[in-house]
Amino acid sequence: MTMKAAGSPSLLQERRSIAAHVSVYIFVIVPFIALLATIPVAWGWGLRWSDVVLAIAWYVVTFLGITVGYHRYFTHGAFKAKKHIRIALAIAGSMAVHGPIVHWVADHRRHHAFADKEGDPHSPWLFGTTPLGVLHGFWHAHVGWILNRDLTNQTRFAPDLLADRGIRIVHRLFGPLTAATILMPPMIGGLVTWSWRGALTALFWASLVRIALVHHVSWSVNSICHMIGERPFATRDRSANFWPLAILSMGESWHNLHHADPTCARHGVGRGQIDISARFIWLLERLGWVDDVRWPTSRRLSRLTLRRDGEVAQSPVLSIRTTPDIENVRINFDE
Ligand SMILES: [Zn+2]
Ligand SMILES: [Zn+2]
Numbered sequence: 001m002t003m004k005a006a007g008s009p010s011l012l013q014e015r016r017s018i019a020a021h022v023s024v025y026i027f028v029i030v031p032f033i034a035l036l037a038t039i040p041v042a043w044g045w046g047l048r049w050s051d052v053v054l055a056i057a058w059y060v061v062t063f064l065g066i067t068v069g070y071h072r073y074f075t076h077g078a079f080k081a082k083k084h085i086r087i088a089l090a091i092a093g094s095m096a097v098h099g100p101i102v103h104w105v106a107d108h109r110r111h112h113a114f115a116d117k118e119g120d121p122h123s124p125w126l127f128g129t130t131p132l133g134v135l136h137g138f139w140h141a142h143v144g145w146i147l148n149r150d151l152t153n154q155t156r157f158a159p160d161l162l163a164d165r166g167i168r169i170v171h172r173l174f175g176p177l178t179a180a181t182i183l184m185p186p187m188i189g190g191l192v193t194w195s196w197r198g199a200l201t202a203l204f205w206a207s208l209v210r211i212a213l214v215h216h217v218s219w220s221v222n223s224i225c226h227m228i229g230e231r232p233f234a235t236r237d238r239s240a241n242f243w244p245l246a247i248l249s250m251g252e253s254w255h256n257l258h259h260a261d262p263t264c265a266r267h268g269v270g271r272g273q274i275d276i277s278a279r280f281i282w283l284l285e286r287l288g289w290v291d292d293v294r295w296p297t298s299r300r301l302s303r304l305t306l307r308r309d310g311e312v313a314q315s316p317v318l319s320i321r322t323t324p325d326i327e328n329v330r331i332n333f334d335e
Contacts, residue, residue, distance in 0.1 A: 065092025
């Protein structure tokens with residue numbers, strides 16, 4: 001892939017070294033495999049079906065709270081929602097333990113305003129392109145920035161949310177909602193299995209492991225999806241589509257389109273680019289709970305600039321190259 005956007009100045013001087021590239025892969029993949037290995041080890045004595053069902057259910061609900069709620073709706077206004085859905089999305093997002101809603105939205109709007117430049121709260125490209133600089137950048141973009149005590153100016157970046165009483169209340173309830181997201185799975189697990197042991201294993205898997213997974217998958221959008229992947233659309237930043245995370249991130253890893261068209265309700269616009277969050281928004285639209293959804297119509301997509309990049313054109317997972325394919329994008333949902 002080239003680093004140069006069509007028609008705009010290059011953001012980088014050169015590609016990172018093979019050593020740095022390999023280290024990023026190792027840093028990303030090995031700990032995750034170790035995490036997955038705990039499942040067969042614990043099966044039968046410390047993990048049962050009720051834990052798996054609870055963990056998946058809480059993962060899906062809280063992750064959609066972030067992707068559909070915090071991100072596509074509250075940050076970018078990709079659709080309009082009825083009041084009860086607005087509050088439900090804010091609560092579900094809070095239960096992902098990503099921080100109170102107004103902080104999250106202010107940080108993320110700042111990310112788009114300064115993407116991969118000074119002022120971006122979590123760009124991986126602020127520490128140079130040496131192997132150490134890349135590792136430092138990965139750490140900073142993934143989790144390091146969260147450990148910084150600086151808060152984004154909410155009055156500047158999220159005045160609309162500050163003006164909403166219901167959202168201010170959900171914002172202030174972040175502490176109790178965090179307690180709820182940790183304590184409710186063991187309560188359910190204990191009741192379903194009628195045992196303290198069932199409560200304890202649900203606490204471990206459906207609360208703690210689930211929150212860790214929600215964290216790392218969504219943090220990967222900030223780190224990996226600004227480092228590795230395909231960039232079919234011309235943007236002024238390093239945002240990329242990283243297909244291996246499409247399912248777990250519920251469509252958020254189609255991050256290049258998102259930076260090219262931030263208010264679009266669907267990020268995976270190419271054929272075969274699964275976007276579970278977009279499908280959920282579609283469902284809410286069908287139920288009449290949301291409207292004015294900014295779907296990626298062919299007219300909308302035709303305004304975006306495709307990056308002229310031979311390597312992207314060879315990608316088996318992308319079909320966003322010609323107008324006929326773009327025409328098909330909207331139709332995909334009704335197939
Ligand atoms: Zn981004
Ligand atoms: Zn965004």
